């Protein structure tokens with residue numbers, strides 16, 4: 346098998362007296378949808394924040410395309426090919442959808458202040474490319490109707506989609522989705538499943554997701570890692586993990 350896109354090795358994170366993540370290891374293969382599940386407080390979000398470098402590991406290592414992420418700052422992640430969405434949407438609320446998506450392109454814009462001030466051909470070319478990419482993402486996620494709307498006035502489900510769109514504008518190889526279905530209704534969650542499948546099948550994007558909605562998890566995930574109390578509990582297909590007695594016990598407090 347070729348080298349995994351993401352390798353997590355013996356990852357640990359301590360917050361004072363709390364060992365939030367304890368010796369977690371897993372690989373995410375190129376092109377797969379890999380999901381972290383587990384009861385509240387299992388350590389899923391902490392693993393996510395370690396991978397996106399919002400936190401620094403206490404122990405262990407994270408490799409992306411074979412390179413250690415540990416010494417890289419959070420703002421370098423998009424440049425490396427990693428984009429993420431947040432549990433609580435993080436958008437510029439007073440800006441339009443289009444403006445938010447253009448901001449998502451900044452990682453692909455390499456120009457000096459002078460080039461910018463003089464609006465040189467290189468700047469104009471980058472602007473055109475960004476605009477094309479953003480329009481393509483708007484079409485892909487069916488956001489045409491909202492292109493010029495201010496984010497603050499949009500329904501919650503649309504704002505979640507705009508956040509996904511902004512992440513896609515960075516053209517990531519690895520997309521981190523933090524509880525993408527939270528706050529969505531049944532229809533919106535079903536649509537989300539289609540988007541995730543399209544991202545994987547049509548765009549070849551690798552997805553690492555934290556998610557509680559088990560019907561969504563089963564529908565879109567190739568593999569699932571169940572965590573409990575900071576540790577790995579079970580790894581396998583959605584059906585294997587959901588049927589694992591230790592996972593059932595962790596969720597229900599008793600074996601089936």
Ligand SMILES: Nc1ncnc2c1ncn2[C@@H]1O[C@H](COP(=O)(O)OP(=O)(O)OP(=O)(O)O)[C@@H](O)[C@H]1O
Nearest residue numbers: 360363364365383384385386387388389390391392
């Ligand atoms: N910044 C922090 N400071 C102190 N403790 C933290 C911090 N972040 C997380 N923890 C603790 O680490 C443990 C794991 O939390 P984490 O949020 O990673 O779990 P989770 O599996 O994502 O839970 P949930 O599903 O409720 O979001 C919990 O005991 C939590 O209280």
